[in-house]
Amino acid sequence: MLRYTVRRLLQLVFVVLALSLLLFAWLRSLPGGPVSALLGERITPESRARLTAELGLDQPIFVQYFKFLGRAASGDFGVSTGVQPGDSAAAIFVQRFPATLELSVLAIVIAIAVGIPLGYLAARRRGGLLDNLSVVGSLIGVAVPVFFLAFVLKQVFAVELGWFPTTGRQEGGLDATRVTGFFVLDGLITREFDAAWDAVKHLILPAIALSSIPFSVIVRITRASVLDVLDEDFVRTAESKGLTTQVITRRHVLRNSMLPVVTTIGLQTGALLAGAVLTEKVFAFPGIGQALAIGFERRDYPVLLLLILSAAGVFVLVNLAVDLSYAVIDPRIRTGSGGGR
Amino acid sequence: MALLEVRDLSVVFRSRGHQRTGEQPVAAVDGVSFDVAPGQTVGLVGESGCGKSVTAMSIMGLLPKRGNQVTGSARFDGTELLSLSDRQMRDRRGRDLGMVFQDPLSSLNPVVPIGLQVTEVLERHQGTPRKQAAMEAAELLDKVGIPDPRRRLSEYPHQLSGGMRQRALIAIALACRPRLLIADEPTTALDVTIQAQILALLAELVRDTGTALIMITHDLGVVAGLCDEVNVLYAGRVVERAKRHDLFAAPRHPYTHGLLSSIPRLDSPRGERLVPIKGSVADNIPWQNGCAFAPRCPNAIDTCVEVTPEMAVDPLVSRRLLRCHNPVTATQREALT
């Protein structure tokens, strides 16, 4: 198990390296560039040449790449040219990563906490009203664009009803103490509960919008998987022992239905990052997604590189965790023949 | 007095939307009656699809909640099982009624340790605390012949051999000392040598504990070794009921006779041809228009396709019940051997 984990972590390094090369080449092949973005209308051939040299963009691409790698190894990912010009990309990452993580974790928690029970109940009452509603609902959930849903939620619950704030992560006036950069956590640690609650209120609408796709997918996969397991012989055996429905559900049905669901959750973290770009834009939520959107418009190479690479790293790590959780769920994998893993 | 009295048990499956399509509902079990006395082993024998499992599942209350209609009666120690609520039935299953299934691998939960699969039934019905239940579970595994039972408690089904798994399932079914055990083809998925061991184990356990056993099988060899009384099922109905010795010595229903002639016997002369029953269950005609076995029956006469035969005491052997217009005679049996 340990060897397997180490091997997977080494793989992660290679994945990130390979991705960095691809990204590097791709970003530089985009039309426009940081120089045009920075100078805009005022561009002259001289100012362009000067800034290009200043940013090191006049050198051959592989030289640029190796310089980037060298600096990255010591934690220097360059200076932002567009998102927050002058700030280091690393500082932007440290500032914004916790925001998106808070948002994504809340979104996936909502998706799991509501999606799995709903999928289970739909399967149990197959063909019933709840089942049909969940099938149709999850289809709509996947089909409605996140951007649109975010916009509607904001209009209805923030603008019209005023139940939630419309934008941002926290009211500036609260002057909350920063410890970890996770605002909810900070509020709890420092016992500034009003600050924590305010941060939660800022998270709710974007998290709901962001959870729509993972939620719908989790409902569908759980439902299908539970239906499969309900037909299994061991569920009949459990019934023949006279066990209570509760025990049968928990111990015999749900546990066996979880493998495909867990796999789905891992894959959905990718969709989550894509959704974060749109959601954060609608709610002007200062996270990675928003920085990516701005960084892309302004061709902020250092910020784009660091943020996309870290997003990819998170995705790979989450899926490693998923693979490891298989062994926890299924003893056939844990004690599988050969024991090579 | 009988422990279990099954009377006129019928199970009809309705496919979805049968009213619209005008599709006839299928009677998988069609008026089955039999008794099981305490300590007695009763066989239900017949070929695939004749309704053996459905009979067992309806007694256990394990049929799907929707899509079927169960009528008739199944009285267990005076209580009508078919009219018990889901909760009352749950209280009985695993405690008064145990069941062993055909495929031991798929019948055990792959992600739950064997120990817990045994102890959960003790906890459920006897409120045995975890620790003590684990000890009892080890004893149970030991009793069904699983070596090193303590270590097995924490193992998973895939770590056991097929025979071990079936032993574990038997231990689970017998954990709360049920008064009735239903074994639905418990050896079909095992190799021949293991089959014999499992059958011997079942025989020993029911003898020691006085458990009544319903043995479901399509294998007359199993019947020969285990059952006191045998019910032969065809297309959802019992066609012949006899004591084991009587049945083997002189099968009367042509279907039973066919079943017996189609299995190899150790004591039969070498070179003797096995006689398979011609046709298959697909040739069934419903019992409403005569005997369902008639199209495949070597003894069929005109009456067979006109009048549905009733279950009646065999005119020749009074201990036997028979559903046949033209039973196999001694001369016919001679002619075949």
Ligand SMILES: Nc1ncnc2c1ncn2[C@@H]1O[C@H](COP(=O)(O)OP(=O)(O)OP(=O)(O)O)[C@@H](O)[C@H]1O
């Ligand atoms: N859930 C169900 N829905 C519809 N028909 C069913 C259902 N379960 C069983 N049947 C039908 O009932 C009939 C009897 O099935 P049953 O499983 O009792 O046969 P069996 O005698 O146990 O055969 P086998 O030896 O193959 O186990 C079959 O024709 C089968 O198709």
Ligand SMILES: [Mg+2]
């Ligand atoms: Mg069967």
